[in-house]
Amino acid sequence: DAKTTQPPSMDCAEGRAANLPCNHSTISGNEYVYWYRQIHSQGPQYIIHGLKNNETNEMASLIITEDRKSSTLILPHATLRDTAVYYCIVRALFMNTGNQFYFGTGTSLTVIP
Amino acid sequence: ETGVTQSPTHLIKTRGQQVTLRCSSQSGHNTVSWYQQALGQGPQFIFQYYREEENGRGNFPPRFSGLQFPNYSSELNVNALELDDSALYLCASSRQGGGNEKLFFGSGTQLSVL
Numbered sequence: 001d002a003k004t005t006q007p008p009s010m011d012c013a014e015g016r017a018a019n020l021p022c023n024h025s026t027i028s029g030n031e032y033v034y035w036y037r038q039i040h041s042q043g044p045q046y047i048i049h050g051l052k053n054n055e056t057n058e059m060a061s062l063i064i065t066e067d068r069k070s071s072t073l074i075l076p077h078a079t080l081r082d083t084a085v086y087y088c089i090v091r092a093l094f095m096n097t098g099n100q101f102y103f104g105t106g107t108s109l110t111v112i113p
Numbered sequence: 114e115t116g117v118t119q120s121p122t123h124l125i126k127t128r129g130q131q132v133t134l135r136c137s138s139q140s141g142h143n144t145v146s147w148y149q150q151a152l153g154q155g156p157q158f159i160f161q162y163y164r165e166e167e168n169g170r171g172n173f174p175p176r177f178s179g180l181q182f183p184n185y186s187s188e189l190n191v192n193a194l195e196l197d198d199s200a201l202y203l204c205a206s207s208r209q210g211g212g213n214e215k216l217f218f219g220s221g222t223q224l225s226v227l
Binding site: 046087101102104 | 117146148153154155156157158161169171201203205215216217218219220221223
């Protein structure tokens, strides 16, 4: 039961910033937003996650709106190797049961030379 | 490289057979989750094991079962295979606690049921 909505596909020019939106209007106060990406036929790769503050790491930045109903993943300088399916996930929390991640169908990002 | 290894990488079975898939967790991780990914779809949660017990399950029938061993490695067993079981099966490990764990995925086992 995916709790997120993402555009099915996006293009981005190489070297430009890629901004991937995600809607999660039913998110609960204690649920984190995670982003993973998957390159064809490989396992999903962790990118970043956050609760309510903006986050940045060596791969990307995560901007979460103040009402937490949406977020944007930013890849600051997209390269051809960033071509992948990007999943925005709201982690379903169960007491002491951890990690049920509900993936939707994601956004297929194509970086164009 | 996540340190999560799965075997075999590819497998072909026929309808009605049984299959066992294996997963070795990343060092220091105590939780293993299994996901099924059909072609063109996102991964779907099957179940999770923590301290050798199942402690979360998605919408999958009982013919999907698993084990976690004392060294935190895991097996996924599927009985009475159906054609729709053809998919990429992903194992993910994590260290449970705190509410913001990260999942680290293996490269998966591609199962084809003929």
